[in-house]
Amino acid sequence: SQTIHQWPATLVQPVGSPLSLECTVEGTSNPNLYWYRQAAGRGLQLLFYSVGIGQISSEVPQNLSASRPQDRQFILSSKKLLLSDSGFYLCAWSRRGSYEQYFGPGTRLTVT
Amino acid sequence: KQEVTQIPAALSVPEGENLVLNCSFTDSAIYNLQWFRQDPGKGLTSLLLIQSSQREQTSGRLNASLDKSSGRSTLYIAASQPGDSATYLCAADSNSGYALNFGKGTSLLVTP
Numbered sequence: 199s200q201t202i203h204q205w206p207a208t209l210v211q212p213v214g215s216p217l218s219l220e221c222t223v224e225g226t227s228n229p230n231l232y233w234y235r236q237a238a239g240r241g242l243q244l245l246f247y248s249v250g251i252g253q254i255s256s257e258v259p260q261n262l263s264a265s266r267p268q269d270r271q272f273i274l275s276s277k278k279l280l281l282s283d284s285g286f287y288l289c290a291w292s293r294r295g296s297y298e299q300y301f302g303p304g305t306r307l308t309v310t
Numbered sequence: 311k312q313e314v315t316q317i318p319a320a321l322s323v324p325e326g327e328n329l330v331l332n333c334s335f336t337d338s339a340i341y342n343l344q345w346f347r348q349d350p351g352k353g354l355t356s357l358l359l360i361q362s363s364q365r366e367q368t369s370g371r372l373n374a375s376l377d378k379s380s381g382r383s384t385l386y387i388a389a390s391q392p393g394d395s396a397t398y399l400c401a402a403d404s405n406s407g408y409a410l411n412f413g414k415g416t417s418l419l420v421t422p
Contacts, residue, residue: 297359
């Protein structure tokens, strides 16, 4: 069976510090990978998606970037965090040729 | 851009009642519509996915319908239980098929 992991589960970082969130998927190959953010009082927003190693598409301009160094690894980064980056970050995956997405447990980021 | 709206924002029902959650979307050119459940502080659990060629999907006590022409979907929960208490999210994809556009959810409380 397939599983998706995210870490850390929670993170408190000061404004201006760097960020690295990691997501890995097990039990499948060549997945599509996604990063979403859920901010307080707002719906989930797609930040990035990837259809292969090194292939990243950004949905919204922001202070964040994403990378996919390995087939089943997806990393969300920032060089300098802003207060507005606080939120619940969710990673998801889908099989090639399928649009059904499966979500990880999420990372709660608080920028102080 | 696909806009997704969910009504009501919150719902409280006694155990045993049948209930309907509503979702509307602005762009009928979708590939799929997906319903999720989110427990507080947790990731999303996929409940049902309806492909654009389908009218409904069923899983246990859950039934989801899709009417593309009117831009609506409903999630029907039969014989509700306290364990059904959670936030239910509806998501419709975009023309690219990759981005899921989420509503803000319906927060459901089933009281014993």
